[in-house]
Amino acid sequence: MAPSNGRKQATRNEEQQGDQVQNGTTRAADTTLQQSPRASPDRYVMRAQITSDKRHALFKTWEEREQAxxxxxxxxxxxxxxxWANKAKAALEAEMRQIQEKYAVKMNKLADVNRTTEEKKALLEASKKEEFLKLEEMAAQIRATGYKPKKRLMSCFSCINFSD
Known part of the structure; x- marks a missing residue:
């Protein structure tokens, strides 16, 4: 009876394999698990490889996440x-504009000082020329008349003659 049981077992396995082929699946993984104890180190190697691959995938995703x-x-x-650089530049540019405005005001004041100085110089030159003309006229009058001019003590009181 043993041979008939083995034959029944073989036919059942063939039927199952036929069903799996019709369903489009294979039992390669199941057959490796159902093999003798000698195949178990291969299974452990495969599991270790899968675990290693998972670990490497986790490391890779961790690395990518950390890089991101x-x-x-x-x-x-x-x-x-x-x-920060834009704020600092804006502050410095504003300060430079204020300095330029103050510089323009100071330059205008300097121009005013220069202008008034030139005006006063021109007035002094004119009064100097006028004084020289008066002196030349007096010298010409003295030469013509032969009298020496009366001495004035204070020129601001020209109307008062102290020599009389």
């Missing part, structure tokens, strides 16, 4: 640095 975080942080720092 680092890039985001670097971008934030770069943005804040650019923002």
């Amino acid at each position: 975080k680092a890039e985001v942080m670097a971008n934030k720092k770069l943005y804040s640095l650019e923002l």
Whole structure:
């Protein structure tokens, strides 16, 4: 009876394999699990390989995630640095505009001082020429008349003659 049981077992296995082929699935993984104890080290090697692959995949995703975080942080720092630089530039430009305005005011005052100085110099030159003309006229009159001029003590009181 043993041979008939083995034959029944073989036919059942063939029927199951036929059903699996019709369904489009294979039992390669199941057959490796159902094999003798000698095949168990291969199973452990496969599991170790799968575990190693999972670990490497986790490491890779962790690394990518950390790189993305680092890039985001670097971008934030770069943005804040650019923002600070723009604020500093704007503050300095405003200060420079104020300095330029003050400089323009001072230059206008300097131009006013120079203009009034030139006007006063021109007035002094004119009064000097006028004084020289008066002296020349007096000298010509003295030469013509032969009398020496009366001495004036104070020129501001020219109407008062103290020599009389």
